[in-house]
Amino acid sequence: MKVSASDWLLLSPELFLTAAGLLILSISAFFDKAKEEFLAFLTLLFVGVAIGLVAFLSGYGGRGAPIFAGMFIVDNFAIFFKLLMLVSIVLTVLASIQFVGRAPYPAGDYYALLLFTGVGMLFMVSGNNLVSIYVALELMALSSYILAGYFKLEIKSTEAALKYFVLGAFSSGVLLYGLSLVYGIAGRMGLPDLAKLFESQAKSNLLVVGILLILAGLLFKIAAVPFHVWTPDVYEGSPTPVTAFFSVGPKLAAYAILARIFYVGFPKFHADWGLIIALVSAATMVFGNVAALLQTNVKRMLAYSSIAHAGYALMGVLGFRTEFGLWGILVYLLAYTFMNFGVFALVVFLETKGYAAESVADFNGLARRNMTAAVVMLVFLLSLAGIPPTAGFIGKYYLFTSAMKAGYAWLAVLAVLMSALSLFYYFRIAAAMFFSEAEGAPLKSSYALTAAVLICAAATVIVGVAPQPFVEMLRACVIKAP
């Protein structure tokens, strides 16, 4: 195996973040609780450097070819996801500072784990080989199990971690089994090699089982029906900034890798997995939306809402070999990251103010206590419901077009009706914020959290009103269909 300096350079963000995580972990022992904020700023600094490195790589000529003997690839697709995931980590840190500061647990572990999860995600979207993908996915998953249980003395947090771990480990097993079946048949692991091999080979039943198992393992990560059952409990029990992170970061990685494995690895069998994904997508959006209608707990409602959004996003995976296919999912994920994180960030805001933010009623009268927070929340809710002119509308527009274009008109009809239905539960929160006459003292937010929320809100509005530069940039990030 020949490894050039350029290979190391292309993986520098990952390597740097690994070192940063270890550094934070080791120096955190020297900080007492009162000074832990410094660790947060250090984390922000490190992630900022990593963003700089990725941004540098986006202009680097050596990108786009497989590196480390085909284990990884740093193409525009990967670079887009890396940037978005790093931004989601920045947002998570901003939303965590006050939250973690009050908790009686060491913050160093928290930030280090966040960075390790990030390393796993970054490696994952660059994965070009079944083994490297699997190892990266496990790194991400193991770190996130611990993050879910970070409030270790609280029953709910521990329960969330346990459930996440048991079900997650099981799904990893399923995924691994699928990978090994595919390896058994093909005798190779690299995605392009697999595609080349299957080009000339008829599919066997065993291969179909292998592909299905891989699909199942990945659908678990993005919480698609019927692999979604862990989501509400984990989202409810985890510390809220972690929930916010889970709802975007690891999901981004899972979508990316789902797209990459199936686009690059199994393009020939699209007719088979396409219909399955369409059915899963339909079931996911119906179940997610209907279940969300019945929730009174905000975190659970948002958990089901993010299940529903996983269903929409799967429509983008369908648009194989159409001009809107992967492009749609990229535009959508850009919008989703900011709007979904924003919603959870506002739940964090209420929690740090002593509200459990458990029931919708905790939002009562928010408009009177902090108008800006209420308006910003409204923007996120409108965006989630897909009302123009917000990023959510643009994202959904691309997904609907890719489903139509891919020939799944029935799915597009179902999706638009479901997204209209979703307004009903999103606007329960809007109604609570604006219609309730509840009085109370004004609420003020911490600077860090305000920054996180405003970044999300600005992105949601800007992508919605002036999408052109973003969609054009993303067009260049699509994996070229083989």
Next chain:
Amino acid sequence: MHLMGIWIPILSIVTYIPLAGALAVVFFVPKERTGAIQAISTVIVLVDFVVSLPLWFLFERGRESYQFVEKLSWIPSLGVDYHFGIDGISLLLILLTTLMGIIAVACSYTAISTRQKEYYVLLLLLQTFMIGTFCSLDLFLFYVFWEVMLVPMYFLIGVWGSDRRLYAAIKFFLYTLAGSVLMLLGIIALYFYNTTGFLSYKGLGQPPTFSIEKLTAVAAGMPAELQIWLFFAFFFGFAIKVPMFPFHTWLPDAHTEAPTAGSVILAAILLKMGTYGFVRFSLPMFPDAINTGWVLSVVITLSIVGIVYGAMVTLVQKDMKRLIAYSSVSHLGFVMLGVFALNMAGLQGGILQMVNHGISTGALFLLVGMIYERRHTRMISEYGGLARQMPIYATYFLIMALSSMGLPILNGFIGEFTILQGAFAKNFWWAFSAATGIVLGPAYLLWLYQRVFFGEITNPANATLPDLTAREQLTLVPLVVLALWIGLYPKPMFDVLRVPSEKIVAAVGGRTLPSPALARKPAPERDPSLAVEASRP
């Protein structure tokens, strides 16, 4: 528009003045200064109206193409343009909107006493979105305005409405949203048909565009069965907004629960979005679908059922606002009948009746709001003998009720007459069934009038009611003047509508005859269509 050699984007200015006003109020006026907020809002809508007036005077009546056009590239990746422009149909509706904006603000000074800052901001935002919808010549842009318009209305109903406001607000939002997302799919399908194709349809391979003009031509060339699918995709969006018969159930709730200004705007403008959509999109885009027998039958049947059913339900209402709300179902059924008569008389009558309904029903809601402010009840049984105590109020109410029921010399008559003329030319039984609605109209309105205004004052609470103030009269006078103007001399309206209507009727393949009896133009001008007609056996 050019003024002294400088190009002025007048449509954008008219559209965004209220938005600018709303932002100014948000950022520069503290919420305690309610007087200032009211004053600024009033000035804003007045200025907006004045700025919109030149549109009427500078509009070239005989020109086929859209006027005051503005075009900028917005999302070139998708072929979306920021494209504004108007024809006679949108001209009338824009002027109606800017006028109603003044009335909506002016009728709120005393009616709204809580959270005034938010209220006026929302009202101004709504104004921008409505005007934008009528100005848009790009389907994507149109859809953005069309949908975002729901948000301020939702809050107007939900925050300042009466008892069941929460239910009414979300019902309004969900119903209309469900319809519009189906329309969105129709738009996407149209877009692909023009470019690369979808499902089994091979695309035309043209550069991507959302231009309404271009897509209209493309849609009209589609195979009939695809046209039918798309017709119904758009149909749900528009029919719910109109609302047509089985989709109307959101309307009584929304109208009844909304604050007065909300009801006025809903009745006068928002309902017109639906009929405007039919006129602007459905008719010229899907002629083959519409001329398919069963499709037209479905639409006409629903319209006629709406007319008769709406009128009969109106008869039994006990709540004044609900009564007027249901009467809208009947009136809008008339508009739909006229539009789908597919001839000049029907279409022009239908469009004019949209304006008329805005004037008279808007005024009736305004009047009910005035009495509600005094007595805080809308139940008809609470009133009686008001004519003695409030003669001025009784007079305005009578004029507007007569206008709504279609009495000659007032506007309603012109619209209904022309619509019936068009319907009659198309099919005798359509006109016959619809005419029953005209009989029921006076029944419910006069009966309402009798119960509220005639007789002795039986309820002592009514004995001390003050009559209308000068401000209240001032909000009503323009509507009365308009009602009389259209009733006595509708020709200017028909002049504005003639060219775009001819274009639409020609596109949908209908007969350009008869032109409305009340707006006959000199014989030599009507030739091309006439020649075709005459040559038919």
